[in-house]
Amino acid sequence: MTETHDVDPEFLALPHRQLADAALTRCRELGAENADVRVERHGSQLLRLRDGRLEGSSDSQDTGFSVRVVHDGSWGFAAAVDLSPEEAARTAERAVEMARLSRPLSTERVVLSDEPVYADATYVSAYAVDPFTVSEADKVALLAEWSERLLAADGVDHVDASSYAIKEQSFYADLAGTRTTQQRVRIEPEVTVVGIAPNGGGFETMRTLAPPVGRGWEYLLGTGWDWQGELAELPELLRERLLAPSVEAGTYDLVVDPTNLWLTIHESVGHATELDRALGYEANYAGTSFATFDQLGTLRYGSELMHVTGDRTTPHGLSTVGYDDEGVAAQQWDLIKDGVLVGYQLDRSMARLKGFDRSNGCAYADSALHVPVQRMPNVSLQPAANGPSTGELIAGVDDGLYVVGDKSWSIDMQRYNFQFTGQRFYRIRGGRLAGQVKDAAYQATTTDFWGSMKGLGGPQTYLLGGAFNCGKAQPGQVAAVSHGCPAALFQGINILNTVQEAGR
Amino acid sequence: MTPQDLVERALGLSRTEGCVVLAQETSSTNLRWAGNTLTTNGVMRGRALTVIATVDGAEGTASGSLTRSNVGIDELEQLVRSAEAAARAAGPAEDARPLIVGGAPSPDWTDEPAVTTGAVFERFAPALGAAFERARAADRELFGFAEHDLVTTYLGSSTGVRLRHDQPTGKVEITGKSAARTRSTYVGQATRDFRDIDVDVLEAEVVRRLGWAERSIDIAPGRHDTILPPSALADLMIYLYWSSSAREAHDGRTAFSKPGGGTRVGERLSELPIELWSDPAYPGLECEPFVAAGSSGATTSVFDNGLPLARTSWISDGSLNALLQTRASAELSGLSLTPGIDNLMLAVPGATGSTDDLVAATSGRALLLTCLWYIREVDPQTLLLTGLTRDGVYVVEDGEVIGAATNFRFNESPIDLLGRISGASATQPCLPREWNDYFTRTAMPAVRISGFNMSTASRAN
Numbered sequence: 001m002t003e004t005h006d007v008d009p010e011f012l013a014l015p016h017r018q019l020a021d022a023a024l025t026r027c028r029e030l031g032a033e034n035a036d037v038r039v040e041r042h043g044s045q046l047l048r049l050r051d052g053r054l055e056g057s058s059d060s061q062d063t064g065f066s067v068r069v070v071h072d073g074s075w076g077f078a079a080a081v082d083l084s085p086e087e088a089a090r091t092a093e094r095a096v097e098m099a100r101l102s103r104p105l106s107t108e109r110v111v112l113s114d115e116p117v118y119a120d121a122t123y124v125s126a127y128a129v130d131p132f133t134v135s136e137a138d139k140v141a142l143l144a145e146w147s148e149r150l151l152a153a154d155g156v157d158h159v160d161a162s163s164y165a166i167k168e169q170s171f172y173a174d175l176a177g178t179r180t181t182q183q184r185v186r187i188e189p190e191v192t193v194v195g196i197a198p199n200g201g202g203f204e205t206m207r208t209l210a211p212p213v214g215r216g217w218e219y220l221l222g223t224g225w226d227w228q229g230e231l232a233e234l235p236e237l238l239r240e241r242l243l244a245p246s247v248e249a250g251t252y253d254l255v256v257d258p259t260n261l262w263l264t265i266h267e268s269v270g271h272a273t274e275l276d277r278a279l280g281y282e283a284n285y286a287g288t289s290f291a292t293f294d295q296l297g298t299l300r301y302g303s304e305l306m307h308v309t310g311d312r313t314t315p316h317g318l319s320t321v322g323y324d325d326e327g328v329a330a331q332q333w334d335l336i337k338d339g340v341l342v343g344y345q346l347d348r349s350m351a352r353l354k355g356f357d358r359s360n361g362c363a364y365a366d367s368a369l370h371v372p373v374q375r376m377p378n379v380s381l382q383p384a385a386n387g388p389s390t391g392e393l394i395a396g397v398d399d400g401l402y403v404v405g406d407k408s409w410s411i412d413m414q415r416y417n418f419q420f421t422g423q424r425f426y427r428i429r430g431g432r433l434a435g436q437v438k439d440a441a442y443q444a445t446t447t448d449f450w451g452s453m454k455g456l457g458g459p460q461t462y463l464l465g466g467a468f469n470c471g472k473a474q475p476g477q478v479a480a481v482s483h484g485c486p487a488a489l490f491q492g493i494n495i496l497n498t499v500q501e502a503g504r
Numbered sequence: 505m506t507p508q509d510l511v512e513r514a515l516g517l518s519r520t521e522g523c524v525v526l527a528q529e530t531s532s533t534n535l536r537w538a539g540n541t542l543t544t545n546g547v548m549r550g551r552a553l554t555v556i557a558t559v560d561g562a563e564g565t566a567s568g569s570l571t572r573s574n575v576g577i578d579e580l581e582q583l584v585r586s587a588e589a590a591a592r593a594a595g596p597a598e599d600a601r602p603l604i605v606g607g608a609p610s611p612d613w614t615d616e617p618a619v620t621t622g623a624v625f626e627r628f629a630p631a632l633g634a635a636f637e638r639a640r641a642a643d644r645e646l647f648g649f650a651e652h653d654l655v656t657t658y659l660g661s662s663t664g665v666r667l668r669h670d671q672p673t674g675k676v677e678i679t680g681k682s683a684a685r686t687r688s689t690y691v692g693q694a695t696r697d698f699r700d701i702d703v704d705v706l707e708a709e710v711v712r713r714l715g716w717a718e719r720s721i722d723i724a725p726g727r728h729d730t731i732l733p734p735s736a737l738a739d740l741m742i743y744l745y746w747s748s749s750a751r752e753a754h755d756g757r758t759a760f761s762k763p764g765g766g767t768r769v770g771e772r773l774s775e776l777p778i779e780l781w782s783d784p785a786y787p788g789l790e791c792e793p794f795v796a797a798g799s800s801g802a803t804t805s806v807f808d809n810g811l812p813l814a815r816t817s818w819i820s821d822g823s824l825n826a827l828l829q830t831r832a833s834a835e836l837s838g839l840s841l842t843p844g845i846d847n848l849m850l851a852v853p854g855a856t857g858s859t860d861d862l863v864a865a866t867s868g869r870a871l872l873l874t875c876l877w878y879i880r881e882v883d884p885q886t887l888l889l890t891g892l893t894r895d896g897v898y899v900v901e902d903g904e905v906i907g908a909a910t911n912f913r914f915n916e917s918p919i920d921l922l923g924r925i926s927g928a929s930a931t932q933p934c935l936p937r938e939w940n941d942y943f944t945r946t947a948m949p950a951v952r953i954s955g956f957n958m959s960t961a962s963r964a965n
Contacts, residue, residue, distance in 0.1 A: 048801065053595070053598055055801060056799045058798060062552075079547075098545045108541050136593045137594075157756065158757060199763075203761075279538075280645070280647065281538045283647040284647040284648045284649055284679040412913070414963070416963045417892065417913050417961070419960075503957065
């Protein structure tokens with residue numbers, strides 16, 4: 001199946017260029033140094049099945065546009081939904097008014113880094129079947145069939161199945177002359193089975209490990225993931241978890257599967273290398289970062305095995321794009337090399353402020369109604385070129401745990417102290433897996449954890465994980481992002497027993 | 505075309521057994537600042553229309569729901585037909601019940617939607633500018649956010665519902681940091697209109713708390729008597745509230761499930777006569793007095809649109825009294841019909857005084873929190889939550905704050921905490937920190953908890 005598409009004609013038919021011309025002309029007349037216009041249409045469809053029946057669906061499409069200006073050194077932003085040139089000009093005026101309101105309260109003058117002009121560029125992400133072209137009945141039927149099969153298995157009391165599909169279309173124009181038109185598709189299917197122990201012995205859940213991806217409906221049919229294989233294993237994995245012994249709290253060596261490690265990377269590396277956090281712009285909300293700017297090039301982040309990149313180019317990556325929301329072309333760069341902090345995630349104003357030649361293209365707004373902020377690219381831990389398999393990593397551990405699949409996550413406001421659970425924790429004894437244990441959480445401080453990474457899997461263990469729901473900024477914005485990583489070995493990690501933590 | 509006209513026209517176009525239309529007009533404005541300077545700002549208008557079609561079939565009734573922004577008259581018929589097609593494709597809905605029959609329309613049904621603009625900050629912005637000046641002079645940094653939203657909802661149905669609600673929602677948050685950013689604290693306040701926001705009062709609290717942190721005191725992780733201010737208790741109670749789905753409890757998969765079957769409704773959770781409730785008419789925290797649901801889920805049903813909401817006790821006299829219900833789940837669980845309401849209050853009857861009074865009445869040593877952050881569920885069986893203290897943990901000794909400890913990661917269940925309250929203040933309006941993107945209307949007491957589980961230390965300051 002081809003993965004090449006054009007931008008939908010319905011989006012191209014919107015009066016972008018008239019809107020952009022009207023708004024940019026007004027911005028120029030009012031003396032703006034910089035101005036850009038974004039017209040966006042975001043479609044989303046969420047289907048949720050409980051025990052094989054459709055419990056709820058939401059299908060929405062948001063269309064709108066915004067004008068962002070730099071006027072007398074201050075930002076101004078205004079957004080509206082009526083796609084007429086008159087409203088565009090009025091919105092431009094409102095943006096300039098906001099900049100004027102801001103001026104007396106602003107001490108920093110906003111200047112943007114340079115970027116080549118892309119006069120008429122188009123980007124469409126790689127997918128085979130646009131999920132919005134598949135009938136809802138067909139989608140529900142597939143999820144219902146999966147659910148029925150699982151419900152029929154021994155020990156499965158409930159099944160949740162869902163599919164969340166998003167299509168983002170955007171048109172961007174700025175005073176410098178860049179015009180980009182883009183379309184991106186992504187999908188997140190999930191299945192969770194619930195087992196209730198007899199005689200009031202509690203309940204357990206087990207969720208699919210399939211990550212959300214920048215693909216279309218073909219993903220659920222087997223392109224990029226073995227759904228049939230994973231669904232077939234779920235009941236037995238759940239049964240084993242229900243019977244598993246409770247973990248003994250203490251210090252363990254951990255082999256962390258990429259299905260779990262991606263989220264640890266997201267929280268402890270991805271967010272910590274956002275320059276806006278390091279500079280304090282998120283201090284009231286998402287938080288700051290221990291990886292402050294004065295430590296660029298010197299901070300020992302982790303062991304020498306650690307090579308982390310940022311990119312907006314990985315095929316099927318959730319943060320992958322042609323151009324960011326400031327007209328900057330997609331790039332790839334190093335964040336951590338040989339265990340040392342060497343880069344940050346940038347937008348155009350921060351790039352200029354801190355003396356970088358160019359933004360690396362991390363500006364993103366989750367709708368036309370929100371202002372672009374610096375958001376996460378795909379942040380990935382590179383595998384060791386000839387590194388070991390997951391089995392070989394496990395074989396090197398005498399007494400430890402193997403962690404598979406993400407579940408609970410939490411990290412502090414400077415990205416030091418984190419605590420994660422998983423879909424499953426396996427005991428490792430004498431280099432072999434010795435069954436699941438339950439009630440485990442691993443807890444560490446970021447630099448201690450990455451410093452303890454003593455084994456790094458090879459490319460054969462590499463997997464692109466990710467999330468749809470990364471939150472940041474005020475007003476709150478949601479972004480999707482992918483994280484690739486191999487399996488890895490961490491020595492001497494603190495394991496908590498969550499039943500003891502609950503005081504039971 | 506007005507939103508009311510869109511509702512009427514869409515209902516007129518309906519060709520299936522039932523139709524519900526929800527029109528929402530939103531306006532929003534915000535200011536954001538960091539390091540004593542404004543960073544971003546915005547003023548936004550939005551408009552969305554949700555059409556819900558219901559279709560009766562041999563095996564039951566199905567529903568289909570679609571939401572589109574800025575729908576024009578020429579797109580309306582297509583939207584109604586698409587919702588009808590979605591209903592036909594969906595199959596019978598488990599939550600299907602007859603649509604709510606409307607009574608008298610809201611008296612302001614025909615009025616124009618309410619709108620907010622940047623003018624709401626007329627008094628606030630200059631006061632903030634003055635606070636920036638004072639902060640610069642005192643080598644202090646202010647970070648924060650002010651936002652005001654207005655959402656007008658028009659709900660109409662083929663069974664005669666014509667309801668309207670205007671919902672103002674606003675908040676101010678200020679994070680203050682000392683020179684070199686070694687000490688950090690936070691204050692927040694919810695508001696309906698910014699007329700009750702006094703920047704000087706908020707700033708004074710920031711200055712007082714940064715002062716408390718000038719002396720640092722080593723406190724090891726472990727179980728500590730801890731005073732949760734109203735904001736921290738609100739964040740924990742909101743999570744408890746969101747976790748109280750009757751359907752899921754009935755299905756045996758939440759902390760409110762009774763082992764062996766049924767729910768824990770009626771079970772005592774605290775020896776104190778605690779009351780946890782919601783009330784659309786609670787003064788200052790008024791919220792939508794009817795169900796307005798764009799899609800169905802475990803705790804919402806599109807069939808319940810227009811159902812009136814009234815004061816509901818979730819916990820009464822210390823016992824679990826009600827869970828989040830739809831009409832369908834109320835029948836399934838055999839419990840009262842108690843749908844969710846967009847505010848949450850907790851009171852410890854007989855408790856009086858302020859947070860400061862509770863601090864002053866503390867004998868021995870206790871920790872006083874600023875707020876909680878990054879709260880996530882660790883174990884649904886006990887509703888064990890993890891998270892962190894944020895922007896200041898203060899050490900109280902014999903009624904006085906004597907310094908600050910580090911931040912901590914906690915592991916605690918909000919259900920369990922209700923049984924370990926050893927002191928409380930009067931209930932007061934507060935802004936939750938963790939969940940205020942979604943939930944701002946809360947009133948809580950400050951409470952002292954015995955042996956709060958500070959599991960590990962955090963170096964974040």
